Amino acid sequence: MDTEVGPLRSVLLHRPGNELKRLTPRNNDQLLFDSIPWVDRAQEEHDAFADVLRGRGVEVLLLADVLRTALADPRAHAAGVHAAVDHRRLGEALADSLRSHLSTVDAVTLAEVLMSGMTFEELPAAEGASLVRRMHHPHDFAVDPLPNLLFTRDSSVWIADRVAVSSLAMPARSRETALLDLVYAYHPRFRGAPRAYGAHSAPIEGGDVLLLAPGVLAVGVGERTSPAGAESLARSVFADDIAHTVLVVPIEQSRATMHLDTVCTMVGRDAVVMYPLAREALRAYSVRPDGDGELRVDGPAPFLDAAAEAMGIDRLRVIDTGLDPVTAEREQWDDGNNTLALAPGVVVGYERNVETNERLEEAGIEVLRIAGSELGSGRGGPRCMSCPIARDPIST
Numbered sequence: 579m580d581t582e583v584g585p586l587r588s589v590l591l592h593r594p595g596n597e598l599k600r601l602t603p604r605n606n607d608q609l610l611f612d613s614i615p616w617v618d619r620a621q622e623e624h625d626a627f628a629d630v631l632r633g634r635g636v637e638v639l640l641l642a643d644v645l646r647t648a649l650a651d652p653r654a655h656a657a658g659v660h661a662a663v664d665h666r667r668l669g670e671a672l673a674d675s676l677r678s679h680l681s682t683v684d685a686v687t688l689a690e691v692l693m694s695g696m697t698f699e700e701l702p703a704a705e706g707a708s709l710v711r712r713m714h715h716p717h718d719f720a721v722d723p724l725p726n727l728l729f730t731r732d733s734s735v736w737i738a739d740r741v742a743v744s745s746l747a748m749p750a751r752s753r754e755t756a757l758l759d760l761v762y763a764y765h766p767r768f769r770g771a772p773r774a775y776g777a778h779s780a781p782i783e784g785g786d787v788l789l790l791a792p793g794v795l796a797v798g799v800g801e802r803t804s805p806a807g808a809e810s811l812a813r814s815v816f817a818d819d820i821a822h823t824v825l826v827v828p829i830e831q832s833r834a835t836m837h838l839d840t841v842c843t844m845v846g847r848d849a850v851v852m853y854p855l856a857r858e859a860l861r862a863y864s865v866r867p868d869g870d871g872e873l874r875v876d877g878p879a880p881f882l883d884a885a886a887e888a889m890g891i892d893r894l895r896v897i898d899t900g901l902d903p904v905t906a907e908r909e910q911w912d913d914g915n916n917t918l919a920l921a922p923g924v925v926v927g928y929e930r931n932v933e934t935n936e937r938l939e940e941a942g943i944e945v946l947r948i949a950g951s952e953l954g955s956g957r958g959g960p961r962c963m964s965c966p967i968a969r970d971p972i973s974t
């Protein structure tokens with residue numbers, strides 16, 4: 579898979595589950611949600627999103643299913659138990675007893691613990707007194723929930739025939755790496771899938787990675803992906819010969835622009851929808867292999883120019899959203915720029931971004947609208963909620 583817009587064949591989604599029921603007004607900021615979602619409605623919205631994709635011939639894989647299947651392998655099960663138990667939080671005695679307990683549970687139960695976490699009151703009854711158990715509030719988490727699993731875009735990225743399992747920057751998401759790692763290592767469908775980026779610890783998140791054209795990647799660097807993460811990814815894709823240029827794009831370190839795909843996504847082979855303020859502001863370092871195993875770094879230059887040059891086209895078309903600044907800011911916050919392309923000129927977008935969608939349609943882009951009032955409470959749109967696994971090449 580080497581573009582953002584080739585006909586989408588297969589995608590990994592996560593239907594939100596019990597992990598969302600862990601969100602409270604006390605923990606939602608730390609868990610990276612802006613409000614408390616109505617879980618049943620979020621599930622309905624997500625089911626409708628998945629149905630739109632299936633209706634267009636896309637195979638939808640659900641993370642909970644592939645996780646359960648992977649955990650049926652004893653090695654994956656052991657890795658899952660290891661990922662769940664934090665001995666620094668629990669202390670050695672309680673960690674040992676939780677480890678022994680989880681080692682005996684089936685794959686479905688372990689998957690649920692890995693996704694939804696476990697509170698101290700849900701820990702299996704243990705013999706004897708544990709200071710840790712007594713001092714924690716019963717509702718404290720012994721195993722943290724992962725409500726941001728919903729945003730499968732960020733935790734793994736397919737580039738050509740390789741998958742990069744991300745190292746996520748925020749503590750609330752760092753355990754997602756272990757789950758995706760064991761899915762790709764042990765699920766029969768993915769076992770042996772070649773990796774990109776490896777087990778680097780420098781943060782990369784998939785929302786920052788755009789496959790602009792075959793061999794050309796854009797990587798946002800800001801709140802999530804670090805300069806070191808971008809450099810590691812560049813070195814890895816050059817070593818594997820799956821890209822010739824990586825455009826490294828500094829983005830503002832703020833919640834509204836946490837990933838590059840919050841301000842810019844591709845809607846056609848040479849077209850993007852972009853937050854108007856980003857249009858002039860974005861710049862890019864062009865990183866290429868220098869032929870001696872090192873990197874050549876040029877720039878920074880205006881992003882649109884650097885992208886067109888690397889893609890070998892005259893210019894990258896920006897869909898003129900033509901919005902007044904307040905509407906633009908509101909619709910950017912609600913992920914109007916975060917579209918998922920199903921094919922060149924066909925995208926999924928949140929229905930609430932009325933003006934952005936109208937402008938896209940005026941530019942000839944078909945917009946498949948989905949509801950997202952609850953899904954969007956974690957600040958992510960259709961692109962954030964999808965990890966494409968296979969796309970057809972764009973026919974010429």
Ligand SMILES: NC(=O)NCCC[C@H](N)C(=O)O
Nearest residue numbers: 610729785837956957958962
């Ligand atoms: N690619 C994206 O922009 N993903 C959205 C992630 C939202 C999630 N609540 C987070 O803060 O990581």
